[in-house]
Amino acid sequence: MMADSFDPKEFQARLQRLDALLQEVERWSDPEAQAQVRAIVQAVLDLHGAGLERILDHLAAAGESAAVLDACARDEIVAGLLLLHNLHPLELETRVRQALEEVRPRLHSHGGDVELLDVRDGIVRLRLEGNCNGCPSSAVTMRQTVEEAILGKAPDVAAIEVEGLSEKASPSTVDRPLVALPMV
Numbered sequence: 001m002m003a004d005s006f007d008p009k010e011f012q013a014r015l016q017r018l019d020a021l022l023q024e025v026e027r028w029s030d031p032e033a034q035a036q037v038r039a040i041v042q043a044v045l046d047l048h049g050a051g052l053e054r055i056l057d058h059l060a061a062a063g064e065s066a067a068v069l070d071a072c073a074r075d076e077i078v079a080g081l082l083l084l085h086n087l088h089p090l091e092l093e094t095r096v097r098q099a100l101e102e103v104r105p106r107l108h109s110h111g112g113d114v115e116l117l118d119v120r121d122g123i124v125r126l127r128l129e130g131n132c133n134g135c136p137s138s139a140v141t142m143r144q145t146v147e148e149a150i151l152g153k154a155p156d157v158a159a160i161e162v163e164g165l166s167e168k169a170s171p172s173t174v175d176r177p178l179v180a181l182p183m184v
Helices: 008-026 031-061 065-074 076-084 092-109 136-153
Strands: 112-120 123-130 159-163
Touching (some): 123 136
């Protein structure tokens, strides 16, 4: 079966290739051709999204949705597709908390920590804490580690604001692809 040979790294590589192709289209000099490609991509996404939504509806009607949705949320590839179509079963804040829990041991090993202050309107507010707070290079590395973890679980985040690097919160500087494709 194709899914067995399609691991998360291959999935990520294909997403990056798709993003590179879309960026190349944006450099075309013909706005009509750009619009046509965007329309084609959107039509394919709409078709797949509608199909996935109906699959989830059939699972719910059969009483199978809870266990299957849990398994889908844990599967990096399926979770990414559900995110792409706004069908992910977990709320944004839950996915952000999961990302922070996964990265927290690494932060602790460097004398740091992160506190989730708020998730509202797609904006994640965090506070970096600990020994890394006073060292610019460590703080930057800590921030990048946290941002990458969050975007891996919640690429639909609109912005990440981090306190603890300066006197006021600063928005994320993470480069974002043209299309918010899930990172796995």
